[in-house]
Amino acid sequence: MDVIVTDVAIVGAGGAGLRAAIAAAQSDPSLNIALISKVYPMRSHTVAAEGGAAGVIKDNDSLDNHFNDTVTGGDWLSDQDAVEMFVNTAPKELLQMEHWGCPWSREPDGKVAVRPFGGMKIERTWYAADKTGFHMLHTLFQTSIQFPSIKRFDEYYSTELLVEDGRCIGVVAIEMRSGRMVAFHAKSVIIATGGAGRIFPFTTNGAVKTGDGMAMAYRAGVPLKDMEFIQYHPTGLPGTGILITEGSRGEGGILVNKDGYRYLQDYNLGPPDPWPRKKAMELGPRDRLSQAFWHEQQKGRTIKTAYGDVVYLDIRHLGEAKINERLPMVRELASSYIGVDPVYEPIPVRPVVHYTMGGIHTDINAATPMPGLYAAGECACVSINGANRLGSNSLAEILVFGAIAGRNAAAFAKANPLGSPTLAAQATDAAQGRVRELFLRTGGTETISGLRKEMNDAMESGAGIYRTEQTLQDTCRVLADLRARFGKVQLEDRSNVFNTDLLQALELGSMLDVAQAMAHSALLRKESRGSHQRLDFPARDDVTFLQHSLATFGGAAEPAISYADVVITKSKPAERVYGGPAT
Amino acid sequence: MSETITLEVLRYNPETDSEPHFQSFVVPYHEDWVVLDALNHVKDHIDSTLSYRWSCHMAVCGSCGLIINGEPKLGCHAFVRDYRGGVIKIEPLDHFPIERDLVIVMDDFIEKLSSVKPYVIVKEEKPVSEGEYIQTPAQLKVFKQYTQCINCMLCYAACPQYAMNEGFVGPAALALAHRYNMDSRDCGKDERAEVVASNEGIWECTFVGACSEVCPKHVDPAAAIQQTKIAASLDWFKALLLPGGKK
Numbered sequence: 001m002d003v004i005v006t007d008v009a010i011v012g013a014g015g016a017g018l019r020a021a022i023a024a025a026q027s028d029p030s031l032n033i034a035l036i037s038k039v040y041p042m043r044s045h046t047v048a049a050e051g052g053a054a055g056v057i058k059d060n061d062s063l064d065n066h067f068n069d070t071v072t073g074g075d076w077l078s079d080q081d082a083v084e085m086f087v088n089t090a091p092k093e094l095l096q097m098e099h100w101g102c103p104w105s106r107e108p109d110g111k112v113a114v115r116p117f118g119g120m121k122i123e124r125t126w127y128a129a130d131k132t133g134f135h136m137l138h139t140l141f142q143t144s145i146q147f148p149s150i151k152r153f154d155e156y157y158s159t160e161l162l163v164e165d166g167r168c169i170g171v172v173a174i175e176m177r178s179g180r181m182v183a184f185h186a187k188s189v190i191i192a193t194g195g196a197g198r199i200f201p202f203t204t205n206g207a208v209k210t211g212d213g214m215a216m217a218y219r220a221g222v223p224l225k226d227m228e229f230i231q232y233h234p235t236g237l238p239g240t241g242i243l244i245t246e247g248s249r250g251e252g253g254i255l256v257n258k259d260g261y262r263y264l265q266d267y268n269l270g271p272p273d274p275w276p277r278k279k280a281m282e283l284g285p286r287d288r289l290s291q292a293f294w295h296e297q298q299k300g301r302t303i304k305t306a307y308g309d310v311v312y313l314d315i316r317h318l319g320e321a322k323i324n325e326r327l328p329m330v331r332e333l334a335s336s337y338i339g340v341d342p343v344y345e346p347i348p349v350r351p352v353v354h355y356t357m358g359g360i361h362t363d364i365n366a367a368t369p370m371p372g373l374y375a376a377g378e379c380a381c382v383s384i385n386g387a388n389r390l391g392s393n394s395l396a397e398i399l400v401f402g403a404i405a406g407r408n409a410a411a412f413a414k415a416n417p418l419g420s421p422t423l424a425a426q427a428t429d430a431a432q433g434r435v436r437e438l439f440l441r442t443g444g445t446e447t448i449s450g451l452r453k454e455m456n457d458a459m460e461s462g463a464g465i466y467r468t469e470q471t472l473q474d475t476c477r478v479l480a481d482l483r484a485r486f487g488k489v490q491l492e493d494r495s496n497v498f499n500t501d502l503l504q505a506l507e508l509g510s511m512l513d514v515a516q517a518m519a520h521s522a523l524l525r526k527e528s529r530g531s532h533q534r535l536d537f538p539a540r541d542d543v544t545f546l547q548h549s550l551a552t553f554g555g556a557a558e559p560a561i562s563y564a565d566v567v568i569t570k571s572k573p574a575e576r577v578y579g580g581p582a583t
Numbered sequence: 584m585s586e587t588i589t590l591e592v593l594r595y596n597p598e599t600d601s602e603p604h605f606q607s608f609v610v611p612y613h614e615d616w617v618v619l620d621a622l623n624h625v626k627d628h629i630d631s632t633l634s635y636r637w638s639c640h641m642a643v644c645g646s647c648g649l650i651i652n653g654e655p656k657l658g659c660h661a662f663v664r665d666y667r668g669g670v671i672k673i674e675p676l677d678h679f680p681i682e683r684d685l686v687i688v689m690d691d692f693i694e695k696l697s698s699v700k701p702y703v704i705v706k707e708e709k710p711v712s713e714g715e716y717i718q719t720p721a722q723l724k725v726f727k728q729y730t731q732c733i734n735c736m737l738c739y740a741a742c743p744q745y746a747m748n749e750g751f752v753g754p755a756a757l758a759l760a761h762r763y764n765m766d767s768r769d770c771g772k773d774e775r776a777e778v779v780a781s782n783e784g785i786w787e788c789t790f791v792g793a794c795s796e797v798c799p800k801h802v803d804p805a806a807a808i809q810q811t812k813i814a815a816s817l818d819w820f821k822a823l824l825l826p827g828g829k830k
Contacts, residue, residue: 042734043644098715101703101766103723103730110717134643135730142701177682206638239615242641333641336660449627493632495596498683501631
């Protein structure tokens with residue numbers, strides 16, 4: 001067992017992790033920063049974000065507008081002190097990205113351009129064509145190269161946190177090319193591992209998004225907050241789940257059912273004209289659009305395909321030139337993967353699991369309840385997104401809270417000594433023992449792909465866009481069974497070198513634990529709010545549930561669910577209004 | 584029985600194999616499958632020991648570069664239907680050491696990418712409080728194409744020069760240097776020239792153009808290298824002919 005001593009260890013090298021690393025390096029160049037990721041930075045899923053990043057920059061907009069849109073969009077479950085800080089900081093972070101070379105799309109006069117996005121009153125979404133996440137990730141990765149104090153550990157899979165008397169003192173990881181286990185003995189640790197969309201069968205999320213960081217923190221006793229809130233993006237390609245950006249609706253795209261009818265007008269989002277119009281119709285929030293699809297499907301007004309029911313996203317009226325300039329990737333993806341050129345044909349789409357609003361319980365300082373442990377990005381829940389994230393807030397969030405996590409973890413590292421090396425060594429040996437048990441196990445009767453499929457199916461059928469007591473109880477029961485059976489998983493691969501059989505088993509273990517937190521949190525939230533819709537409790541209940549849920553790991557047993565107050569400062573909970581009255 | 588297709592996949596486990604070898608897998612044929620889907624089928628249902636990299640399945644993360652029937656391609660962007668009735672031969676990217684099965688060792692590429700100083704270099708830091716740099720759409724267009732590289736390394740696998748001389752900085756890294764050199768916000772061209780215009784840099788390129796042919800993102804690294812050569816020559820002339828003329 002090898003030990004690497006460092007000041008700050010960061011797990012995850014996507015947008016949030018890279019931003020954190022740069023912030024930590026800039027706050028004190030003498031600090032050693034270990035940036036640890038199971039993939040090379042540019043493979044992280046930030047790369048797949050398309051539409052843009054929200055931040056107030058234009059004279060016709062205001063920070064209050066962004067605040068109100070975000071809090072309303074989140075169905076008042078966002079912590080308003082955090083939202084206020086977020087909207088104030090986002091423009092500075094986006095400008096910093098501009099100074100670092102991010103190729104933002106521009107106005108004719110050379111200023112940064114913005115586009116409209118769902119649930120946003122005014123256009124404020126900065127974009128780099130329709131590859132914003134890709135450009136942000138590469139800009140951050142390339143910028144990080146100039147900081148010698150950032151030492152990358154690419155393709156190291158982190159398995160667990162090192163904890164001493166309730167303080168985080170490091171993290172254990174497997175070096176994938178050798179199979180050797182390494183202890184990162186650190187003064188502070190940041191988790192920035194992204195979401196957990198792969199828990200569901202149909203998702204925009206890449207293979208890497210298996211909730212590893214959430215599971216690490218959860219198993220170490222840090223609660224997972226608001227895990228019942230899972231965002232379905234309304235426009236994914238059937239079959240693959242490939243994302244078709246909300247930017248296509250921001251640019252004027254419309255959604256129609258099998259009769260060519262703009263059905264969103266039937267769901268409190270109309271009237272359809274004039275179009276385009278902000279906070280209305282296709283520029284409503286994602287939760288409402290995905291729920292509208294479900295109702296259309298119930299009414300038999302969707303289109304049947306081999307990969308499930310779809311509606312059509314029509315951008316033909318934008319014309320070829322505008323599509324090529326603003327939405328080139330949409331054209332390329334639809335043409336390649338489903339043989340539809342959106343210049344000439346409407347794109348079949350259906351709702352697809354996209355984002356976990358919930359995550360590791362953090363505060364406005366990106367700090368978790370565990371001293372020395374910070375989290376940022378999709379894996380964390382501050383919460384600014386509440387019950388439903390608005391499109392383009394997450395790319396801004398990874399910058400704002402990534403930087404905060406980096407600075408605060410650096411400050412913690414300067415103020416505190418390393419933890420006990422003896423304890424770190426013992427804990428690493430124990431961690432190694434757990435991995436070896438799985439690695440060397442014989443006589444196991446379960447397969448990774450088999451259990452994963454059962455988990456995927458149980459989550460889709462029981463914890464999807466609409467839920468009930470019965471479906472959630474069924475899902476909870478299946479997950480308990482799967483977690484027990486996970487103890488009998490049998491690996492086939494006994495190689496130490498790049499053993500993806502082992503990694504997939506560990507990822508499955510993470511997903512099962514996180515899935516259980518999702519399902520139990522959903523079961524106990526007997527109301528409908530944002531992305532969490534209960535057919536048996538269709539109304540929002542502010543008396544009982546204007547609360548964050550906190551799921552605490554219960555080992556082999558179920559998680560314990562408790563609640564914490566939402567921070568309300570200047571926006572009292574009210575009805576969420578979109579469509580006519582809102583615009 | 585429904586239609587199938589055969590994959591011939593290169594296998595290599597450094598702990599047990601002295602040489603790489605091919606293994607055949609018969610998988611179901613699906614009209615809309617990409618080669619990556621076929622590999623995932625093998626992993627999930629036939630042989631879970633098969634190792635390869637992948638993540639996004641939408642041709643943007645750059646993980647799944649492979650040699651497919653002799654051509655460098657992304658596994659998630661090569662359609663099984665294009666090989667219908669034949670065999671799909673799948674190998675790791677050429678010109679890199681094999682780590683395991685279809686996984687190559689990419690240390691050299693990462694080092695080359697870092698060596699060209701791929702970040703904005705300014706003479707004087709402009710505070711964020713002063714707002715954005717003005718960059719017109721025309722100024723953006725000059726380098727935008729070269730920002731599209733997903734680091735999939737297909738160009739290194741195609742490059743005959745990199746095959747002969749592994750010191751060659753190579754197509755993607757040189758295109759990235761050019762991307763920053765052409766960015767109106769950047770002043771780092773001279774610093775980058777140490778690597779870019781070195782013996783292992785642009786002058787090693789013999790303009791075969793294979794890099795641009797295989798690039799899944801139409802970055803056209805060959806054009807970037809040619810443009811850099813012209814710019815470097817002009818700088819050299821200026822330095823030679825005009826006293827103090829080199830900027």
